[in-house]
Amino acid sequence: DEPTTGLHFEDTRKLLEVLQELVExxxxxxxxxxxxxxxxxxxxxxxxxxxxxxGGGEIVAVGTPEQVAANPASWTGRYLKEVLDRHEERRKGRxxxxxxxxxxxxxxxxxxxA
Numbered sequence: 001d002e003p004t005t006g007l008h009f010e011d012t013r014k015l016l017e018v019l020q021e022l023v024e025x026x027x028x029x030x031x032x033x034x035x036x037x038x039x040x041x042x043x044x045x046x047x048x049x050x051x052x053x054x055g056g057g058e059i060v061a062v063g064t065p066e067q068v069a070a071n072p073a074s075w076t077g078r079y080l081k082e083v084l085d086r087h088e089e090r091r092k093g094r095x096x097x098x099x100x101x102x103x104x105x106x107x108x109x110x111x112x113x114a
Contacts, residue, residue: 002033002035003015003031003033004033004035004038012035012037012038016037016038016041019031020041023043036080036083037083040065040083042065043064044064045061045062045064045068045076047059047060047068047071047074047075047076047077048060049074049075049076050073050075060074060076061073061074061077065080065084066084068080069084
């Protein structure tokens with residue numbers, strides 16, 4: 001239940017590595033979490049709502065993070081979409097930087113000798 005509560009960002013990253021290793025070894029992991037950095041890397045989501053407490057308890061969205069982000073009934077999806085869009089923009093920026101033509105080197109001006 002919300003394992004990232006109180007964790008430093010680096011500790012959250014380490015936790016995600018451990019969870020991924022467990023999955024790669026054939027384990028099923030169920031996590032209750034509100035941290036969008038954790039939610040965005042999940043294989044499958046169940047979003048309960050539409051509100052918290054007495055206003056919740058219904059399954060609002062099911063699927064991959066991208067599918068939940070596309071569901072207008074999901075509060076989580078609305079915020080998750082922003083995170084996924086930012087991640088995609090950064091990814092495209094890194095790809096563009098890697099594939100860009102190198103800028104031509106400027107020639108140094110000749111020095112005058114005395």
